[in-house]
Amino acid sequence: MGYLDYCSNCGARNETRVLEGRSRRVCPQCDTIHYENPRPAATVVAVRDEQLLLVKRAVPPAEGEWCLPGGFMELRESAAEAARRELREETGLDAPDLTFLAFCPTPGGIRGDLLVFAFVSEAFTGQLVPGDDARDARFFPLADLPPVAFRCHRELIHSYRGSPLKSAHPVPAPTVGEKRP
Ligand SMILES: [Zn+2]
Incomplete structure (x- = not known):
């Protein structure tokens, strides 16, 4: 069929x-x-001490390759909530403050066209433990990264390098029990 x-x-x-x-x-x-229509996804450019967090994918596409943590948005979830959830699921880290970086349209992915919303996080809580769709999760020096799987992710890393954000306009984490309108 x-x-x-x-x-x-x-x-x-x-x-x-x-x-x-x-x-x-x-x-x-x-x-x-x-x-x-394109499917919305969210990803995080997570940076600590000039090092970028990458995850090694455990599932296709690009199985065994490094990329930014991220995934598809769920229903009734904001892009920032999706980015924060995917980061937690794949790396064990929580990002209290996210700053919007850019979005990148990604036509012709394995599950159709994507629209990826990217956020920057420069501070974390929690323990770095690979989980979910990630075989490994590690910080790499921004100046010496392994090959990164997706063109969209490479472009986002490039934009981050070009204009380091200082978390000037963070998206606040939702408080526990907060009701969405
Ligand atoms: Zn019909």
């Missing part, structure tokens, strides 16, 4: 139609248009 072969609403076989200048999968039975 191919991607979007069947309608997610009624189960009929989709067909391809050009709508608003784009090729879409559309159901001929119930007219559901299967819109596709």
Whole structure:
């Protein structure tokens, strides 16, 4: 079975139609248009004493290669919350203050297009322990990094190097029990 072969609403076989200048999968039975959008993800440029935190991936894509800690946003989670959660899950470290760095659109990933929100953290609590999708987690000198897997991550590291942030506008950590509006 191919991607979007069947309608997610009624189960009929989709067909391809050009709508608003784009090729879409559309159901001929119930007219559901299967819109596709980039998936939001979040990552952290975590730096301590001129050293950058990288994780060695335990799962494809780029299994066994180093990259920034991060992952997909969950529902009802902000980009900063996702970045903080992924950092904790993959490295055991908590980042009380995150500063927005940049976002990078990443077309054609293994699970479709991504939109990656990147934050900088320069202070941590907790113990560095690789977990989850990470086989290893280590700080490397910014001036002497191993090869980094994803182009988006390489660009983010480059932007961080070009303009070191001083956590001027940190995104505060949520207080325990805080209700989201
Ligand atoms: Zn349908």
